[in-house]
Amino acid sequence: MNRVITQVANSCRLWVISALLLWAAAPAGFAASPKARERGAVAFQTIGCMRCHSITGVGARRAPDLGSVALRRNPSQIRNQILHGGHGMPPWGAVLSNRQISDLVAFLSSCRSNEAPGCRTWQAPSAK
Ligand code: HEC
Numbered sequence: 001m002n003r004v005i006t007q008v009a010n011s012c013r014l015w016v017i018s019a020l021l022l023w024a025a026a027p028a029g030f031a032a033s034p035k036a037r038e039r040g041a042v043a044f045q046t047i048g049c050m051r052c053h054s055i056t057g058v059g060a061r062r063a064p065d066l067g068s069v070a071l072r073r074n075p076s077q078i079r080n081q082i083l084h085g086g087h088g089m090p091p092w093g094a095v096l097s098n099r100q101i102s103d104l105v106a107f108l109s110s111c112r113s114n115e116a117p118g119c120r121t122w123q124a125p126s127a128k
Contacts, residue, residue, distance in 0.1 A: 040107025
């Protein structure tokens with residue numbers, strides 16, 4: 001009897017450990033921390049994305065506004081677009097670090113509204 005209880009307890013422990021491992025191994029884009037999002041927002045403004053893109057109306061108008069990009073694209077599609085570019089967008093895979101790319105994906109995955117400010121964490125020029 002005691003042996004059965006020990007076996008059940010052991011398999012429960014295994015289950016909990018595997019669940020924790022799975023959670024820890026989840027891709028960064030899906031378990032984005034607020035800090036990663038914030039770093040991504042800063043990167044978006046400083047590395048050149050805004051030469052073409054805007055976020056809820058703030059930025060350039062040479063490419064689609066990304067204020068609601070997460071409604072159209074999932075995190076791995078966003079990552080692929082950044083890595084490989086295409087259709088008028090240059091590829092960034094060789095230019096950015098893995099962390100910068102994950103941060104950008106974390107930021108853009110939070111962009112779900114065209115209503116300003118939406119995911120934009122910086123002020124519109126007129127509001128300054
Ligand atoms: C030279 C202009 C240019 C720059 C710089 C640029 N992009 Fe783009 N980007 C585009 C164009 C044009 C498209 C539309 C491509 C298409 O229609 O398939 C696009 C599409 C995208 C998309 C998909 C949008 C959608 O609606 O599906 C994402 C995400 C994106 N860009 C992110 C970025 C990020 C992040 C950066 C900075 C690292 C960046 N882009 C820099 C021109 C640019």
